[in-house]
Amino acid sequence: MGGFSLWHILILAVLVLLLFGGNRFSTMMGDVAKGLKSFKQGLTDEDKPADQRQIPPQQPQAPIDITPRREDPTAPPPSTDDQTRS
Numbered sequence: 001m002g003g004f005s006l007w008h009i010l011i012l013a014v015l016v017l018l019l020f021g022g023n024r025f026s027t028m029m030g031d032v033a034k035g036l037k038s039f040k041q042g043l044t045d046e047d048k049p050a051d052q053r054q055i056p057p058q059q060p061q062a063p064i065d066i067t068p069r070r071e072d073p074t075a076p077p078p079s080t081d082d083q084t085r086s
Helices: 006-020 022-047
Strands: none
Touching: 006 022
């Protein structure tokens, strides 16, 4: 009455397999295993001296274009002269 028994866990596992399907579930578990492997590798890399660590090269990022764009490229730019406004 106070916890999950083996039968509860088995029924829950069958429901999860029915919900996600065998292929999708195995793919998710493979991703979890890759994550754990990467985590363990990161822990062992932390223990190594700095000159022995393998640091991946950083990719340069392209600058972001922040120039404002006009709706109609053939239209003349808006005038900034205060006397032309009505």
